[in-house]
Amino acid sequence: MAATQSGLSALPKGRLVVIGGCVLLVAYALLLLSVPFDPELMARLWFLPGIGVIGAIIANTSGTGGGVVFVPVFNALREWSVMDLQPLQVVGVSMCIQSFGMTMGALRWTDRLYHQPEPEPLHAKVLPRDFFTVALAVLALSLPAMLLTQRLTSFDQHAVLMGYKGFSILLGIALIASTWTVNLARPEKERLERFDLMVLLLLAIPGGVLTALFSVGIGELVALYLFIRHYPVLLCTGAACLISSVSVISGAIWHIDAGTIQWEVVLLAGPGAALGGFLARPIALWLGARRLKTLDGGWIVFSALYLLWLNRA
Numbered sequence: 001m002a003a004t005q006s007g008l009s010a011l012p013k014g015r016l017v018v019i020g021g022c023v024l025l026v027a028y029a030l031l032l033l034s035v036p037f038d039p040e041l042m043a044r045l046w047f048l049p050g051i052g053v054i055g056a057i058i059a060n061t062s063g064t065g066g067g068v069v070f071v072p073v074f075n076a077l078r079e080w081s082v083m084d085l086q087p088l089q090v091v092g093v094s095m096c097i098q099s100f101g102m103t104m105g106a107l108r109w110t111d112r113l114y115h116q117p118e119p120e121p122l123h124a125k126v127l128p129r130d131f132f133t134v135a136l137a138v139l140a141l142s143l144p145a146m147l148l149t150q151r152l153t154s155f156d157q158h159a160v161l162m163g164y165k166g167f168s169i170l171l172g173i174a175l176i177a178s179t180w181t182v183n184l185a186r187p188e189k190e191r192l193e194r195f196d197l198m199v200l201l202l203l204a205i206p207g208g209v210l211t212a213l214f215s216v217g218i219g220e221l222v223a224l225y226l227f228i229r230h231y232p233v234l235l236c237t238g239a240a241c242l243i244s245s246v247s248v249i250s251g252a253i254w255h256i257d258a259g260t261i262q263w264e265v266v267l268l269a270g271p272g273a274a275l276g277g278f279l280a281r282p283i284a285l286w287l288g289a290r291r292l293k294t295l296d297g298g299w300i301v302f303s304a305l306y307l308l309w310l311n312r313a
Helices: 002-009 015-034 039-044 048-062 067-079 087-113 128-152 157-179 194-214 218-228 233-258 263-310
Strands: none
Touching: 015 087, 015 263, 039 263, 048 067, 048 087, 048 233, 048 263, 067 087, 067 263, 087 128, 087 233, 087 263, 128 194, 128 218, 128 233, 157 218, 157 263, 194 218, 194 233, 218 233, 218 263, 233 263
8 A cells, every 4th residue: 555655646746637537538438339328318318417517516525425416316306207217226327427426536636635735724634544544444344345235135225214314414413513613613633543443444334335225325424424523624525535436336336237227327427427526626625624514514414304305205
């Protein structure tokens, strides 16, 4: 890992994003040439690139993963009879779209990690060691949990969704409350504390299970917890984006093999998601930590309430 970090730090500013962007472009071109799609259906779904952009901006400014946007949006489109994607298709499509958006976001945040300016008062720099410790430690537990859940799951998804979104509402409210009370004038943490790493490891397995079921879970839990504990935005959002990116790419493989992907949706929303992932980091930095945390907490609460309302029966 040290050798990898040394290689990344030697890259000029923005080079990592360019390299990764070229890889995403090649991946999209291969999809366009190899997967079946209906041009007439794509014409009727003309609005999806915009959803991809907006969803990826929200996902990559918060680190929570695009599923917090795509899942409620696609569920709403099904309820309104605009596009009939079944729940398993929603998860698969969301993972494929996020593979573009969250990966671009992760590239942007990782590039920022190695080109950080001097922090302003009450803010702190992020150590690359802490950044990758969070990402790799969480993935070591969450990724096997997600992959096993995809293949062996027998959960009642409705019951899990209700419990998960109820927990998300509590976390979102806690984030807003802590931002404007205990963390209002307190310096950000400069080092990753062992206690917080232990808590993240405890969240990793349930987060992996949730990601398999809903395409969102682990990124949201990691980002919200680190935000509440008052770590810098770069660590909270950046590490969560990296975790989400690896998770959704790995999870999309099962859905592709199972044939649950509506490729017209991915081909339209994927490029928009990549653009949104590119734009998210400067938007997050422009907002500043306090406004960003408040908006993130608000989105988590209201999107969770909306999903609970949709699934109330």
